Amino acid sequence: MECRGLVSAIAAACFLGLVVSQTTLTPAVMNTTPVENVTSMTLTPVILSSTTLSCFPFNTSACEPCAPGSRYDNNTLLCTCCSDPGQCLSPEACLPCTRGFHQPLAGQQQCLPCSRGFYTNFTGSLFCHPCPPGSFNNNTGADSCTSCSPGFFSSQQSSTSCTPCALGNFCNSSGCSECQMCPRGTEALQTAAKSCTPCRPGMHKGPHHTMCQICGSGFFQIQWGQESCDICPENHYCPSPDINPILCPNDAFCPAGSLAPGFCMETFFHKAGDTCELAPVTIALLVIGGGVVLLLIILIILRRRKDADRELAVARAPLLGKDRPQRQYYEIPGDAEPVYAGW
Template sequence: MEHLGVLSVFAAACVLGVVMSQTTLSPAVTITTVSVNVTTPTMPGTTEPSCSVLNTSTCAACAPGTYYDNETRLCSCCPDVGLCVFPAACLPCTQGFYQPLAGQLGCLSCPSGFFSNVTRSPVCRACSPGSYNNNTASISCSACTPGTYCNSSSCAQCQICPAGSEALQVAAKQCTSCRPGMHKLSHQTICQICKSGFYQIHWGQENCDLCPENHYCPSPDVNPIQCPNDAFCPEGSTAPGYCMETFFRKAGETCELAPVTIALLVIGGGVGLLFIIVLVLRMKKDNDSELSLARTPLLRKDRPPGRFYGIPCDAEPVYAGW
């Protein structure tokens, strides 16, 4: 009877331990050893389950990775994947996290290029081509912006298109070659139109070519055109340059006066010289006239008309008897 009383007290202590441990989120363990086999496939970076063999032959707290089952009063591994013990309870993994194994102490965050937008997920989903994710524990992926692309799944970031190609659409999965008349360097995001005086007639080019001498390039996407014989076309010409028709003509690399221009210059020079002579003579004549008018008052003095004793003042005096 005494032994039975001791066993009763010991059992009561274990039950009390169960109750106490439940209040402290660390339930007590009773009964015997339990074996658990987990065959869930693992992802890179995961570990084997910690809950494989339970030793429950003594009155002790549940081991890490297990929880207290109120019905069986045993410590048990979490029954399903996508669950973890936190602490002493099986809770679902939140969005952005996953757990492929049972009986684990915590959930794992989705790596870059992956995401999880549901709870209790055993795996993370890879970002689809044309999208990326450069953060961990993400719940979604972002589309590649124009100028960048991703041609595979699980991209951590989108790439700039190689030289000579571009991606104009959002969420591009591949790049397209630059059109003729355009080019793109490796650090640029979109193709550029060739500068004036340059040309490019091929697809997917990194640089444009300078229009050669004795040719002109009216459009960057056509071959250089041969310069006419009577025109000038230095490097980088977009159109031929001509001398002024009728008055000038091409002579080597310069323009010279045409014969008709020389004749016109001679005639024009003669007319101009004649005009200057006439102008000088006219000015001399005008100066002489002004000088004559200035000297006239000195040659004849005008007197005002008047009378003196009935005789006009300007009349010559008459002296009688003299």
């Protein structure tokens, strides 16, 4: 009985000394500077042996403070492991991880910083949340995400940066998850556009176009922000798509879609309604020219006939010549060629 009472007294004294020593410890300070993706706990002062670096219960009769990752249990007089995840440690306490840090396991001696693109905005977090679309985070250990600026967007979760809007698209507010295409009749000439500008006169932009297009030949548009061009009206011509149609001259033709007036050939033709007719001087020239051509044809025919007669005469000359040699047939003189008299 005396030994048992002595042991109890020693244990009580050790417990009292432990409590006194623990009540004089400086509170634990958390170092929030990430080192190798972890936040270490600075415990001052802590007297630990090499056998107390991991979380496990041990008897207070050793007269040593509770090891990191454990806390003192008044019921069992033992140091027990921190049982709740999302907490890190100090002597006699299991403290929750700060904002921007998490710990999914119990009894750990370090809180883990949130990765880039993730965050947690409360203490004692078991895990980090991904940044929602329209926001980003490029730092570790973050307790919030930053919204994308106007003209930029992020369409995925856990983004580490925002992407500028492409040509022809815009975003006029912060936190855009996607950019919008400029409406009809407007365009965005630069990337990361916050707004769209209307198409200039002489240009248009339809629903399937990204940028404003120049009006085609024979079309015009004199207003801003139009989605289509108008065809140049009849009896007018449109030399440029950004000016009003010009009235056609009286002596010219201007069908619908004309770029310039069409004139009849001066001196030889003149306008008559919707067509060009021959001028009197043109008719006279054609008659004279026709007569000259006909005369030339007659002369050519006569010349060819004369040449043919001459060639025929030359061909007959050997048959009718007078100096042909005389021959005798049966001692009677006669022509060299036989002469047939017929019947």
